Amino acid sequence: MKKLFIFCLIGTSIALISWGFKGHRAVAAIAQKHLTSNSAYVVSAYLKGESMADVSTWADENRNNTTAPWHFLNLPLGLTHEQFVKSVSESDNNVYSAILKTEANLKDKSLSGDQKNEALKYLIHLVGDAHQPMHVSRKEDKGGNTIQIRFDNKGTNLHSLWDSKLIDHEGLSETDIVRTYDAATAAQIKQWQSDSPMEWIWESYQISSELYAQVKSGQDIDEAYYQKSMPVIRKRINQAGIRLAGELNKLFNSVPVPTVISTAAATTTATLSVKLEDVKNAVGKTVSTQGKVYSSKDISSMVLVNLGAAYPNQLLTVALKGKAKDLGNQLDNKTITVEGEVIDYKGKPEIIVTDPAKIKF
Structure with missing residues (x-):
């Protein structure tokens, strides 16, 4: 049966990088604040002393032909929730299946510390990718990369606009981004952490469908669009951080802290x-x-x-x-x-x- 969706590798001329540097670091830093004590210790052990924020862009910096499709999911517009779930469930080698794979690897007691280190770095990054709306979008425009627009008197594209341009326009430091975005109530945290990865990407799919309807190639993005978009970006980054913490707490809260030599310990006694x-x-x-x-x-x-x-x-x-x-x-x-x-x-x-x-x- 012909599938409704088609996955593609992004060529070297078009980089598909979710949230940019600031956004990914913010997701990781927010998650760090919501880890249980034991989970934080396990994470630190597997990351060999590096912080979650510091490794949050590793997956982009080390992508190859095998892992490049892990960062996104291409689907046609107009799917119902039932059609969406069916299509994604039948798919492989994309952000959804990669999240499930990395979580399975982190549960696998037979894997080495280095393998757990790599799986954890991927998970930290991919949960952020799943919440960037333009990473769950259409193949024909490469996730908005070929939709050329203007913002802040410069040429850009729809994908890049949502990766970083709107966040950069806000002008906040990384520290201020975390402090400002991390504003979920206890009820929101409970709800968000109970949602499955399938629902995370369904939310992104719904948002990207709206974004396609709002922007046309050649459009000049104005201040009104920025003001309307920033609450969505803030919520998605906050949700990604809260949900990443939730997944890590499920994985690590009750497991013994592993004995892994940290980078710092390896260089000095x-x-x-x-x-x-x-x-x-x-x-x-x-x-x-x-x-x-x-x-x-x-x-x-x-x-x-x-x-x-x-x-x-x-x-x-x-x-x-x-x-x-x-x-x-x-x-x-x-x-x-x-x-x-x-x-x-x-x-x-x-x-x-x-x-x-x-x-x-």
């Missing part, structure tokens, strides 16, 4: 000694730091110990797990030295300790 107030700048590094314990809380699975100030103003949280959990009732109001890898947990630095020898007081 020395532990970095840092001041407590500077720990926030050492995410992904193994450090030794000292501070006073101001508060602690036993949450059954671990004891959370707050240094530098009481929660929620702590400079560092030390999560005591395993054998180290027994130290929890001995540390209140004491000055301790802790050694371990720093992770980012919801915008705060954290060190997970399972070996009691890593705590001195």
Whole structure:
């Protein structure tokens, strides 16, 4: 049976890159803020100490003829939801199937740390791709790449407009983008994380269908179009980050932290000694730091110990797990030295300790 959809490789003359540099880093940074503590530690281990934002564009930078189709999905316009689901379910070698493949690889206990590293870098990127509307669009115009338009007095195309041009026009720094876009309510987070990857790309398909109807080749994109489009872009990037965190929490929240040599550890055997107030700048590094314990809380699975100030103003949280959990009732109001890898947990630095020898007081 002839399929309704056709997949194509994008030639070297037309680059299909979702969200651009800022957008992909924003998706990854938002996701990082919504990881559970254990998931953040597993992610850091598999990424060998690199941050999610730093690897978020790796898949674009390392694409080849095999992986190029993983970044998009081509379908004709006008499909019902039922037709869409049927077509996508029958398809392969596209952003939807690639997401399922990378998630399966991350669950596969037989794969090496390097294979998990690559799968995770792909997943971080591809969830962003799935939420860029022009990555679920038509073959005949190469996802909007051949629809030439003008914006900010410069020539561009519909795909590039949604990749980066509208975001660049907004003028926000990467930090401000994350702070501004990450505005989901608890109810939205719950709903978004319950949606399947099929629904993510269905949403993109619906949006791209509207975009095709709104823009014609040769059109001059005005400020009104920008103002109308930015809420959609903000929501899609926020959804991508929230959903990426949801997928990673499902994959990693209950698994043991793997033993993977980090890039930093491979180049030096020395532990970095840092001041407590500077720990926030050492995410992904193994450090030794000292501070006073101001508060602690036993949450059954671990004891959370707050240094530098009481929660929620702590400079560092030390999560005591395993054998180290027994130290929890001995540390209140004491000055301790802790050694371990720093992770980012919801915008705060954290060190997970399972070996009691890593705590001195």
